[in-house]
Amino acid sequence: MSDPFPEIKSTHSLVAKYVTKPIWEKLSRAVTKTSGFSLAQAIACAVEFDNQHCGIYAGDWDSYKVFSDVFDPLIQEYHGISADSVHTSDMDVGKINGNIDPTAPVHSTRIRVGRSIDGFGLSPGITREQRVGVENLMSKAFANLTGDLAGTYYPLTGMNEQVRQQLVDDHFLFVNGDRNLTVAGMERDWPEGRGIFHNAAKTFLLWVNEEDQTRIISMQQGGDVKGVFERLARGIKAVGDSVKAESGKEFALSEQYGYIHSCPTNLGTGMRASVHVDLPGWTKEGVDKLNARCEVLCVQPRGTRGESGGQTGCTYDISNKHRLGYSEVQLVQVMIDGVNTLWKEDQEWQKKHGM
């Protein structure tokens, strides 16, 4: 028996490059033990859409191994690492030099990582039972958080619609309906098993069962990146310790690829450290020029209403571009330095354009 080789619509994607017919013939009849995930499911986005750069997701940690003939070269090419690279984690805020310029018009700072608990599937593949299992485990784990990290877990199921919309508008909560997430299988059984934890101040939050099992988030108004990073490091450790205490399970961590996420582009630190900052000078100069400058500075500009939200006005979400091949400290430094540079240059553009 064989499964016919699919037409990969994203003809310029990494999936199109690495999922050749011989690879397909070899791996199309395999499924993973943890969640029964297949190569067809993994590459669904590259097959159905024509605009994917990467186009593949993992359904569990097993996927990275069973389909390594595809994932390994793809990860190496995307992240620019070599076959014998190892991942180094460093969450020591003491090593950060400086902070964002206090005069920069930063609305808010947010740093997130993804974490997956070993033994459960990842969002594209996780079974319904496993998803509820993750939620139940996290509910217990949250109860052990103390001090400024202590808070409450709010399941998405049954959440008051106004409450939900406000949490989204305030940039705290994820939404559903993202086409990639849907096609990749991450919105199965929505909203069961999904929810958000946060402390009273909403400066430490955790998403449960969105694109990853957990997204651990530290955020606050203003531009004190060091402060946000310090809280994140503490929070990640507290959550990890609590999960271990409740279940004996650890975060899925690969020596080569760092923290395991459903999207291979998030491997490594899984960290996106971002600010919402006004760049009116750059806006006048042009979004294309800003994009090019950000490439050089190793940062990524986005709109302020989520990954697929689009750009309006002159407020940008600026974050580190890389996830793997650098430590967390290095990436936070890149973001701080990059934003400071963009702010300095923004003031010059404002002068140039008579603003």
Place this chain on the structure above:
Amino acid sequence: MSDSFPEIKSKDSLVAKHVTKPVWDKLSRAVTKTSGFSLDKAIACAVQFDNQHCGIYAGDWDSYKVFADVFDPIIKEYHGITDDSIHTSDMDASKIKGNIDPAAPVHSTRIRVGRSIDGFGLSPGITKEQRVGVENLMKKAFANLKDDLAGSYFPLTGMKEDVRQQLVDDHFLFVSGDPNLKVAGMERDWPEGRGIFHNKEKTFLTWVNEEDQLRIISMQKGGDVKAVFARLATGIKAVGDSVKTESGKEFMLDGKYGYIHSCPTNLGTGMRASVHVDLPGWTKEGLATLQARCEELHLQPRGTRGESGGQTGVTYDISNKHRLGYSEVQLIQKMIDGVNTLYKEDLELKKKHGL
């Protein structure tokens, strides 16, 4: 999650050589789509026994692809083929030159091949439902056989014990209890789904659901290998056509590896062409010397009570050693030529030992 790397007791086996820890880490979390077969099941014999040469079985055609990192080098090394070898089948009995010397003391001749129907698992992995499905399909297919091929199917379940024992003693029927077959998973749900078809003369037979889904057999008293081969060719074609008519399904045939069998050592022709012949001169000379001579002649000597039956007396089962890398015609020729040579040399050895 990971499955701990097993201790492979057959240290000198091809499994020990090719299932290294990195390969295990990569593939231990994969299962096949057709029958849910895994690498640990495939290598169970090499893990549990210390005397395996090969030590691996496939649970379905998928296994050969999903676990290609293990099967490809093992198959290449065992059969002595290259990366770009392809399999050539040739069942044209008219190409056979000569026959076994009529003076040779040949009791009987038997030629068997294995065949597997695409869409079902192979014996180590086949599900209970699939096994019964194979039996049901074969019952229908056997009913279409005509003339000297026409006969009856006798399920093992409910077979009278004295009938069963007689069929075994007369070298027609397989037995259960072989340790390799058990450990490899081929005796699950025994005797359900197993049976034997034969024509009236018991010169054309088919085993159902033993080590392979089908073993198609042509046999008769005496040494007329050409005739036995001609009947086999006709019979294989008739069975295949009948299966196709009844189900639309074909025999599993791979461009590189030929006819798919559960044991990689049977790939290619899947053909064992044998005679039971007396070699008193060779017996006196010594079993070890006979074995060495057979190696040179590309033959394999066995006892006459099945693959694991052991050697008594002066009667040997002599068959072609190879399965893959040669056509059926070539292997028949080797067997004929080899037996004729052994017989001539046996006469000389008898003289030498005053027999």
